[in-house]
Amino acid sequence: MTTELSPDALPELLERARKDYAALAARGLSLDLTRGKPAPAQLDLAEDLLSLPDGRHTAADGTDVRNYGGLQGLPELREIFADALQVPVTQLVALGNSSLELMHDCLVHALLGRVPGAESRWVDQERIAFLCPVPGYDRHFALCERFGIEMIPVPMTPDGPDMDEVERLAAGDAAVKGIWCVPKYSNPDGACYSDETVARLAAMSAAAPDFRIFWDNAYAVHHLTDEPVETADLLAACAASGNPDRVFVFGSSSKVTFAGSGVAFFGASPDNVRWLLANNAKRSIGPDKVNQLRHALFLRDAAGLRAHMARQRELLRPKFDAVQRILAAELGGTGLAEWTDPKGGYFVTLRVPDGCAKEVVRRASEAGIVLTPAGATHPYGDDPRDATIRIAPTFPVQDDLEQAMLGLTTCVRLVGYEKLSAS
Template sequence: MTIELSPDALAGLLEQARKEYQNLAGCGLSLDLTRGKPAPEQLDLSNALFSLPGERYTSADGTDLRNYGGLQGLPELREIFAEALQVPVGQLLAAGNSSLELMHDCVVHALLSGVPGVESRWVDQDRIAFLCPVPGYDRHFGICERFGIEMIQVPMTAEGPDMDVVERLVAEDPAIKGIWCVPKYSNPTGITYSDATVARLASMSTAAPDFRIFWDNAYAVHHLTDTSVEIADLLAACAEAGHPDRTFVFGSTSKITLAGAGVAFFGSSPANVEWLLSKSAKRSIGPDKINQLRHAILLQDTDGLRTHMERHRALLQPKFDAVARILEAELGGSGLAGWTSPEGGYFVTLEVPEGCAKEVVRRAAEAGIVLTPAGATHPYGDDPRDAVIRIAPSYPGLDELEQAIKGLAVCVRLVGYERQSR
């Protein structure tokens, strides 16, 4: 990545970077790019939820949704999301507002009760491990860390996790019980898993008979271009390969409607669905079906969901375009950085010279630009190369975002040239 410079040229560039940083630090900025939250304008797209469902309180089949029951969730809402999540309606559950909660529950239930097809519980094993493609999602890693589950890093490629590494590890080690996957517009790289990767995940041999793929399809409908990128159907592929229970599919409306008041989904084989329902029945008599009805009325059908997401795209795409434009103008050809150009999702991954990410984040914070901590994209908060920075463009206004990315570029130049001058 680094371009070789003469001592005089490097000294000049470093001096210029120091002046730019002094000017930046004097601007009194207070900008936050830490998390991929929907902007207020995106949340406004779903404000109709506050007046829904009006006087209506029954489902399409006449069920009174004000009462107990309905643990599987509202059928008409499950019908809207079945296509996007690639799960048959009868094998899809609609739950509370958090897919992360469902992932957490699945880990807990596997620990305490085991999963279908085996008699042993995970908690009774001497060692439990998960494969973690990196860069990845910090909240996945947080679940593992909470329960003492060992995390094994797997490098990401342009087609998803390095399947040569995945296949070797799961075949050799029966302690490896799962893998975290964000298969479409992956957090934070924007990578979408190829058909070949999906096929290999479905058919690979695993030493653990209770191995599970945690398929977090968080960005299933979050496109940023005219082309709607699609992925192969993992649930169907696993069934065809003779591993019908291998996959847990997760999704939610968190970045579709109201982030704090949406609906989460779980899909899997009939055996896994019955397993989760039987465990969930011990802690809940049913989800908030009135909120699910609100969502069904707002979105109406799969075409309504697509139309709604086009409105999101109209707000998000200019921000992602601005990030790409500014990074190219400020850092293109410098040899100091590379970055992703996602076709969907919520993040841009910035890669800086090895050993520089933490210092770039620190300098940015001192200048009033707060970023996700360097290392958050890796298990235990430790990026071995200290090179990856996650950019979340969604929440700030366009003017603030442009300020923040320009300021971030100043910090990258300063830290990069300081390192070269040592």
């Protein structure tokens, strides 16, 4: 990111940015771009869920969904999501509404029990560490902090994490037990893992025999274009490479239907599935199968899932287009920012000059525009460059989003030109 301005131009640009910011602050806005939540219009697309299962209480195999049991979840719902998550139906588990909860539970089970291939419980080992591609998902990092798991940042590239660094760290340190991955339309960059990255993750050497890839495929069906990105099948690649137990696949319908009452999925090797179900049997007598039947009846099949997500895309594409249009119009050619243009997912990453992200977020907040805290995209909330800002365009209505983006670009110009003036 370079800024080429003549010394004579900078004072005028800074003065205009100050005037624009004063006008922005005077408007008394109250806008929120913090979290990647579905908008009410997206939730409305699944409103028919509330009238299902319409008196029906029997699954396709005759199971009475009102009763206990069925730890693995309804087969007909698993069939709908199996292709999208790249997991065979027999190795896919459908559970409650939160994939984050599933990730939490897998960590707890690994800490207090033994994952297949483990020599001991993780809690009994002196040090446990996870590789954390950055920028990444703050809730992954929060889970590590919650359980005292050391986080080792690894740079992200457009093709996934820096695999030279991942391979070096995984092979050289037996305390490294896992890596967080959002393989498609990653949070927050929108990066998609290349076939080479998937192959290297599957085949690489790991000093820990119980090394696990936490494959959070949260945006597997959340395309923003008519040409969906397809990632290679990591579960199959791990099996082919002689590491069948290496990956835990996570997904959910939370951003497909209702965020607060969707269905979460876990996919893995047969041994890993048995491990999870055995642990779950001690904490639950079965998931909410009524909600699972509701989803199966609403979505119907894999084609129905794709059609539903096409309707979602019609709502989201104009918002992401507006973000790109405003960033280009207001910051293009200034040298003050770079940003991603994702083909799917829920976020856009804005990169500002080093040392400016926190100040941009602070100025925006003072003007009534709330953003995700600077640093949230990095372990321990520490972005060493203080340059990354995550934009979440999905929830606001179009007009509010555009106002917020115009305000944000005003803050970037103000802080950027102030920094240049002081240098």
